[in-house]
Amino acid sequence: EAGVTQFPSHSVIEKGQTVTLRCDPISGHDNLYWYRRVMGKEIKFLLHFVKESKQDESGMPNNRFLAERTGGTYSTLKVQPAELEDSGVYFCASSQWTRQETQYFGPGTRLLVL
Amino acid sequence: DAKTTQPTSMDCAEGRAANLPCNHSTISGNEYVYWYRQIHSQGPQYIIHGLKNNETNEMASLIITEDRKSSTLILPHATLRDTAVYYCIVAGGYGGSQGNLIFGKGTKLSVKP
Numbered sequence: 117e118a119g120v121t122q123f124p125s126h127s128v129i130e131k132g133q134t135v136t137l138r139c140d141p142i143s144g145h146d147n148l149y150w151y152r153r154v155m156g157k158e159i160k161f162l163l164h165f166v167k168e169s170k171q172d173e174s175g176m177p178n179n180r181f182l183a184e185r186t187g188g189t190y191s192t193l194k195v196q197p198a199e200l201e202d203s204g205v206y207f208c209a210s211s212q213w214t215r216q217e218t219q220y221f222g223p224g225t226r227l228l229v230l
Numbered sequence: 231d232a233k234t235t236q237p238t239s240m241d242c243a244e245g246r247a248a249n250l251p252c253n254h255s256t257i258s259g260n261e262y263v264y265w266y267r268q269i270h271s272q273g274p275q276y277i278i279h280g281l282k283n284n285e286t287n288e289m290a291s292l293i294i295t296e297d298r299k300s301s302t303l304i305l306p307h308a309t310l311r312d313t314a315v316y317y318c319i320v321a322g323g324y325g326g327s328q329g330n331l332i333f334g335k336g337t338k339l340s341v342k343p
Contacts, residue, residue, distance in 0.1 A: 120273070147329055158232075159274065159333040172330060207273050216329035217264055217321040221273030 118142070120222035122208050128228045134196040137225045141190070141210030147171075148191050149211075149219060150183060154204035162206075165191060166213070198229045232334030233257065233320045239338040242312075248305040250337050252318030255299040262322040263294060264331070265303045267314040274317065274333075277303065308341045315339070 121140045129135050141148045150162040162181070163173040167188035176183070180199070185191040195202055205226050209219040235253040242248040254263060264279040278285055278292045280301070285292045291304040305312055317336040321329075 149329060149331075151331075151333075158335060159268075159331075161330045161332070164329050175330070209273070211329065217262065217319075217331060218276055218279065219274075219329070219331065220276065223273050 120208055120210050120220050122206075122222040122225050124225060125223065126226045126228075128230065129198055130230050131200055132197045134194065135198055135227060137193045137195075137206055137208075137227070139191045139193070139208030139222060141208070142220055144212070145210035145220075146188070146213040147211040147216055147219075148185060149209040150191070150193055151207045151209065151221075152204050153207070154201065157204075159207065162193075195227075198227075200229050203227055203229045232332050234318045234334055236316075236318055236334065236337045238335065239340070241340050241342055242305075242308045244310060244341055244343050245307055248308040248312065248339055248341070250303040250305075250316050250318075250339065251300065252303070253300045254318070254320050257298055257320050260322070261320050263292065263298075263301050264319045264321055265290070265292065266317045266319065266331070266333075268317070268336070269311075269314040277316075308339075310341050310343065313339060313341045 123138045148165040153159045161175040164171045165185040168185050182194045205224045207224045209221040211219045262279050265277040266274045268274045280292045294301045315336040315338050
């Protein structure tokens, strides 16, 4: 069974540009989460999808971040326009509906905004 | 903020048991204790979880005290590949996080040859 995959693995962009991160969860997992770790800080929750609906987006830092989950399958996280403080590692995780906190994480996307 | 307290770092000799403590004195009656780890440059990895009984799986054992205010993760025979940051997380239950994992600073475990 394939695990959670994320694309790209690395992205280097300039301040003001747009970047879109993609996450493919484990097949059959209704729950999909985005987290991020910025330099020197702890891993922080961003948002939670149940199928295609946003269940909790309390961790989204501001309106420059837009997450979607088309058809309840893969998800994208767009940052527009990117700022220097957005640099960090963005993790995606998925879980079954009945075991929300048992999450399987992808390898992360390392974003560097110059 | 994280509801758990863990030592910042620990060392363990290869082949010996690694015992990682965690305090969660404010845990509520229906919250679970979860353990994850993050090996350098990888995504966090689920290890084990429990409510009040001790649990064991192929990776580790989890011992939860009777008052549920603390727990210990045990890696029975640590290898160099177990070097990682280990996170103890309280989550779940009615009215709980609904899946939002709150990561603290964790314990950096270094397994030495």
